[in-house]
Amino acid sequence: MKIRKRNLRSINNLSPFKLIALFYLFAVTVSSLLLAMPVAHQPGVELSFIDILFTAVSAVSVTGLSVITVADTFSTTGIILLAFVLQLGGIGVMSIGTAIWMLLGKKIGLKERRLIMTDQNQTSFQGVVRLIRQIIGVVLLIEFVGFVTLGTYFLQYYPPEEAYLHGFFGTISAMTNGGFDITGASLIPYKDDYFVQFINMLLIVAGAIGFPVLIEVKEYLFKNTTPGENKRFSLFAKLTSFTFLMLVIFGMVMIIFFEFNHFFADKNWHEILFYALFQSVTTRSGGLATMDVGQLTEQTKLFLSSLMFIGASPSSVGGGIRTTTFALLVIFMLTYARGQTRVRVFRREIHDDDLIKAVVVTIMAVMICFVAVVALTITEPYTIGDLLFEVTSAFGTVGLSTGITPGLSTFAKFVLMSLMFIGRIGILTFLFTLKQEKKKTGKYHYPKERIIIG
């Protein structure tokens, strides 16, 4: 298969990919140091090196898998530091990286700009710097609204200082899809409070739907159109939002189907609706939960694993193979099965390069997750279902767990940290950071010869 020149160029321009990986490692190191400070801990708490590292990786990758209970481990200072780390990770390796280049006065060249480019129609090369400012602005704005709303609302549950701490941490954890909690039991204490759940879902979706979509929505709402100019959403925004919505609805329906005679047996219709909806939304990347995932049936856990494997939108706070990758795969399969020649969606044709990327990402991801599960079965005493759940949760940077995380071996913690790293920076970036040197492209062609498939 010819891999077009465009791909080749990005493959050979390694530095930005390496920079992102390096930034990620830098962020993890700084976060580990911050979270290791005695002032960050509750009196008498001592954390092992591996647990601090795991928490830092989980927080920087905004996964939320945790070997510790935040409320029992960290002091208020520690909680605020953790929120800062989530923010660092949430706004993202890409935007933070670009912002740092900006601050350092480094001229943003074509390569770096391409990295955070989302859609050529919507964002010109010139607008990249503006885009980063917009990302940070939009995130802070949403978080401020969330903080005030949740903090004030929580006054009915907690004394003022605690209420606003819960509002502050809860908003950041939801908006960055951090998935950490200071309640000690995720959102289970609010399992009957639909308002808190609703706000949390809004924040999770805002984080997971992808920054480009947020920016486009903002521009759609607030930008004055000059006469003759058409306001339109990009293909990317439409495809990712549609896929996101479909996954949420499909997820909700299947959760209800799988749990109807189990977890939902004694629940009424609005409880079922909110449980299923929240659980479906949170598997995109959120990681907060209103129910104990460990109590769900094997089929629900398997199904949720596949949802977490798909993950969130690109250029969002989430991981996984990404919604767009999944959407392209499905569209590609349907097109092929129908015997049509061109892969289309929303009256646009899809580039071959993008389909190739989608395929490579998916197959690599399946292989990586499979190898991870096999490796974990060697060292861990848990079922394959629970291990697959943990692996896809890490790869999708979701952070849900059936409860086995604190009991994992050091080996397993390193496996999960690697998955969170790969899930967060993305398979393609990961592949490119692995490459050490430019490889020569063969200059002569061999004769072609047919092969039987399937």
Added chain:
Amino acid sequence: MKIRKRNLRSINNLSPFKLIALFYLFAVTVSSLLLAMPVAHQPGVELSFIDILFTAVSAVSVTGLSVITVADTFSTTGIILLAFVLQLGGIGVMSIGTAIWMLLGKKIGLKERRLIMTDQNQTSFQGVVRLIRQIIGVVLLIEFVGFVTLGTYFLQYYPPEEAYLHGFFGTISAMTNGGFDITGASLIPYKDDYFVQFINMLLIVAGAIGFPVLIEVKEYLFKNTTPGENKRFSLFAKLTSFTFLMLVIFGMVMIIFFEFNHFFADKNWHEILFYALFQSVTTRSGGLATMDVGQLTEQTKLFLSSLMFIGASPSSVGGGIRTTTFALLVIFMLTYARGQTRVRVFRREIHDDDLIKAVVVTIMAVMICFVAVVALTITEPYTIGDLLFEVTSAFGTVGLSTGITPGLSTFAKFVLMSLMFIGRIGILTFLFTLKQEKKKTGKYHYPKERIIIG
């Protein structure tokens, strides 16, 4: 992605694909009737409809998953009928189908010939009929040698009549990769008899390596070369044999690694070698076993599941995604990761069409097997590891089992029968048989637009 005209043509020429599926259904019906005859059963044995159907599907697809014990269920007549059904399935839907068209005097048109075409360099359009004769000839020859060798060798274990019955059934079950046994415990009774194991491995490989390879080997060995003519193996033969060999070696090494402190803990080096080698060979498609698979560790079972998912070579008696599909995927990933533009192997370039097929087959297969496992977790009380093993064993038409097959529900039996069907006729054929009508290809192009992947 443009799907080339060549694909399009095969997609739109549905009849041959439908014919193969219809032939398969016809073979299953006839086999069910044969196996349902009272004369085929041991005295007093009554089989339910679903168990006869399951046995017929398993035999026609040469899978070997079994809800019954052959020796306890079938009379000598029944065993010979079962061998006949395995032969029918083993020589294959394709060749048998073509042979029937031949016998019926139907002119073999281009479409039908394409179906059993394996390599354009090696087999001309004119040689298709000859190829089928060769396939049947080679199979019968190998089986005759196997029958005489094993039957005579078995004289040390059984009285003459029984020895040759074991030789007869064992040879057919191994050569067709049928996986059924009349010992009641697969090849476990011969776990210390390396000669029997060796002959069985040769037969299994002969069946699973693909008929085109057998024919090429035969021509290589026996054909006189005219001066100036080069004897060479086709790309297909080289790729599939190399992949087959690599999978066997890799499988053996990993099985030793995973079981070293478990099943192999009290075994000496040649026991370990033969157990691991036989187990690795049999997961290609054979289904016979020298050990109780249910005793293996979770990691070995998961790993074997992945080997069974890959399956055997195309145009062989085996199923799965096929060795060539897996090889193309790996080569494609490596090429992409290296940033090279052309996918090559053995000094030949791979066609885009073939890569697209490999990708479609793999992704479809992953989805189908995943959905099957989720479905089975709903109705069956077994672990996900055991269910995945059963599912991949059916899809790869391998027939190994951790021992849960007889305990499965009717629903699960239907799921496994569907998987055996799909695995045997191949995902692409399956896709094409699902299509009801020709779809129009869109005649106008939409503008292209970029999308972010991963």
